[in-house]
Amino acid sequence: MNKKTFQLLADNSSGVLSRISGLFSRRGYNIESISAGVTADPRYSRITIVASGDDEILDQIEKQVEKLVEVRNIKVLDPKDSVYRELCLIKVEVSEKNRESLISIAGIFRANIVDVGPESLIIELTGNQSKIEAFLGLLSGYTILELARTGLTGLSRGNADVVWLDD
Amino acid sequence: MTGAEAIVKCLKEEKVEYVFGYPGVAICPFYDAILDSGIKTILIRTEQNAAHSASGMARLTGRPGVCAVTSGPGATNLITGIATAFADSIPLVCITGQVNSELIGSDVFQEADITGAVESFVKYSYLVKNVADIPRVMKEAFYIANTGRKGPVLIDVPIDVQQQKIRDFDYPEEVKLRTYKPTVKGNVLQIKKIVHELERAKRPLICAGGGVRLSNAKEELRRLVEEYQIPVVSTMMGIGVMATEHPLYFGMVGNNGFPWANRAMKEADLIMMVGARVADRAVNQPERIMKDTVLIHIDVDPAEIGKNAGATIPIVGDAKNILAELAEYEIDGDYGKWVESLRTYRGEMPVVRHPDPAFVDPAEFIRKLSLKLQDNAIYVADVGQNQIWSCKYHVVRNGRFLTTGGMGTMGYSIPAAVGAKLARPERQVVAVCGDGSFQMSMMELATMQQYRVPVKIIVLKNNYLGMVRQYQHFAYQDRYSVVDLSGSPDLSCIAAAYGMKFMRIENMEGLEDKLDTLLKEDEAYLCECIIDPMDLV
Incomplete structure (x- = not known):
């Protein structure tokens, strides 16, 4: 089982996301995360999908997604030549006793404390997935009340394979 | 001009000659607008067959076949036909009526989310929310259906959009699809x-x-x-x-x-x-x-x-x-x-068969039939044993062989033959089916008679769902489950009821003469061939 990160440039119109996710479900492809947002050109949205499967399946995913009428371009984000980020919000139960130590762990990871309550904190952490996993691993002594992750998004380095949207 | 009139005008622009369909309230503005347009309409007897007829026509003309049905059950009945065209890569443009756009999502009478339901069987689909989009949507639909890997495109049009006025009708010369560009030229x-x-x-x-x-x-x-x-x-x-x-x-x-x-x-x-x-x-x-x-x-x-x-x-x-x-x-x-x-x-490696002379041998019958057919005849095979025999023994010269190899939808042959004959009235068209598949599309005999579509229908009758029986013979050691077709009607009465000529062939004796009679005139015929129920392909 391999994992690949696909980046799509698709029409920013209603129904696109459902067509893409529908394709994954009906062909039995595994989707690990999907994140979408509008690009600098509002006619398009950029969608990042992390999918897993054997090589033939990952190849089929690329081809079948590319076939969708609204998809302008799909590329694989090679981990060596790309920057990946995920944003994670974590609400942790705290008391007077352990608040300080949690804040210092967050500091090491350059996470931000974005909300402080008498019994909980919300931590905002951005990074690649291994950083997030490592941080969550350190929270094993704490009670995580709620966790929200955006799923991976990314860009390839340099401007060699930029798709120019000039038409 | 109303939205419905605009749709019809687009069909004229695309040089559509026939629309197959079944009206209902939600598509009535369209069927009203088409009345004086010169485009011929065919009232098919169930919506699935509208797509099959459009498929038969598309396969002959090389242009998308068109069907138009109403919302809700009309649209859902169409799905099997659309899925068949999708699996066989046949270009179709399917227009469905939809309930008033303000009521969409509230489960009113005859509402179905058809664009959602056909998602996995269409190349693309549209739900038209703005009447001004109609010319562009129609142009794109015909283009997408018939380029690259061909396939069906569905356009769902709420009744109020069909009724609204469109200010400036301008049929686009070319499509502008930023994201759809099929590769045509080989590297x-x-x-x-x-x-x-x-x-x-x-x-x-x-x-x-x-x-x-x-x-x-x-x-x-x-x-x-x-x-x-x-x-x-x-x-x-x-x-x-x-x-x-x-x-x-x-x-x-x-x-x-x-x-x-x-x-x-x-x-x-x-x-x-x-x-x-x-x-x-x-x-x-x-x-x-x-x-x-x-x-x-x-x-x-x-x-x-x-x-x-x-x-x-x-x-x-x-x-x-x-x-x-x-x-x-x-x-x-x-x-x-x-x-x-x-x-x-x-x-x-000769294929040796041991036909029982008490019956018609389907292999030899199909070979003889195809040699009697005109050079450019169109042969439509259904699904089941009849399909395999047809594939193996039909002799194609300059004609066509149509069947659904991808989806394998029983009942395809008669409606597809109707579409093919309307597209090419000068050519002989035969539909060959079994008694199972015949009964799935028997209602289209009325369509044939209503519009005078002289297709020759051959029913290879063995009183079984033969292909499944054969499978149960091998895989389940002759434990036949739900494959007996007893209760089927007397086809001579069916032919008489529809006012159609009938012939029964019980064995191979005098076959040549019978085939000559069957094929002599350009008229509809129902021909029943009694075959060995235990025969295998």
């Missing part, structure tokens, strides 16, 4: 590689699929094959691309194909798949073929290449262009010995 480097491999090959074989017909590449294929004397086999959807008795053609491959054709696939050192999916029914174990074989895969759909077998040389593009370009090269290869050995295999 020159890849074509050169094919030439190189053909020169190295000793035992090359072309396997032609339905894509050859869809890209209208029949002539290009024949020219290439004859110039270099390369033998050809076909998939079920590729039958008819080569004349059955062409000296370089060796018949259908696959688990229902001819043993020598499959042997050719096994022994070839180069296989060129053209517009074929390498799907399970055609190529049993693709990985086995692959081992020592150079596999060239030509397809307009990049996702088909490598899906079922990894190709040595993949080439994306339109088969017509690529085959024509290939024929431009001087290919230095001599495959005479290979062709000779294939002919020997065919001679050594």
